[in-house]
Amino acid sequence: MTCDYQIRPIEPRDDDAVAAIIRQVMPEFGAGGEGFAIHDAEVDAMSAAYAQPRCSYFVVERGGAVVGGGGVAPLAGGEADVCELRKMYFLPAARGIGAGSAMMQCCLDAARAHGFRRCYLETLTGMDAAQALYRRSGFAPICAPMGGTGHHGCDRWFIRDL
Template identity: 35%
Template sequence: MRQSYQTFLIREWQPSDRALAAEVIRSVLAEYGLEWEPGGADLDVLEIETYYWQTGGEFWVIEQQGTVVGTGAYYPIQRGQNAVEIRKMYLVPTARGQGLGRWLLQQLEAAIASRGFEQIWIETASVLQEAVKLYESSDYKPATGVETIRCDRVYMKNCGESKSQKAL
């Protein structure tokens, strides 16, 4: 995976990105008053190889002018039907408001669909209002069964499902 969007480069995570990706996520969580949980909900960021690579998932970083400004990832889960969970979709403030989040979500969805998965799940917190709006406007439907302590919302979408396809 190596793609560009405006002045951003989206590429596969490398071990040298470990601390940089963790710092992006920690700083965005702090911005919204959420706790960084290196021994819990954020352990996957510190152990990408175990949580993503060894399970058939992917973890991407977003760079702008050589600086890591965001992350996005998914891995298979034992929930729903042949499902994955999109995780760690975070952008620093300077990377927001340019359509990058929506584009990143679409790229993740395309990668997931191309690998034959049927459902996409996402957990988030209501305080992350921009994320909630993005998921709801991208045809994710509220679901039940939040599994992450700091999250209070869970959404699900069937792969390939969009408003334009429903209209046909």
């Protein structure tokens, strides 16, 4: 299979596209209300938010357009060795082409490079393709949330060792 997409670190010129993707994809899966990442302050300035220490965010570019993204950052309110996989969303143009697995590898590699030993994520019922990717990537479900993300709308939590 030919790879017709590119994954690269986010740049300031990507901020509007990434914000638009987050605001389009989250409601598609019922995650538009209170308690979801769509309302996080960083959504409008992702490049600046992920320029902070121990943070990385990547975009998927296809046909010259940004069609997805994902990143890692320290887990808010969590232990120092735990990062969170954050804001990994893809437009339909980036689904089913292997970009999710490739993005996951970029994020986990970045997490290791930042010195994290575990990676946590939050999602919700109905995001079945995402949960299948998480399980294929070595994540195991846990029974309760970790840290203090403020995303009380999420009802599924996963973790994996790095």
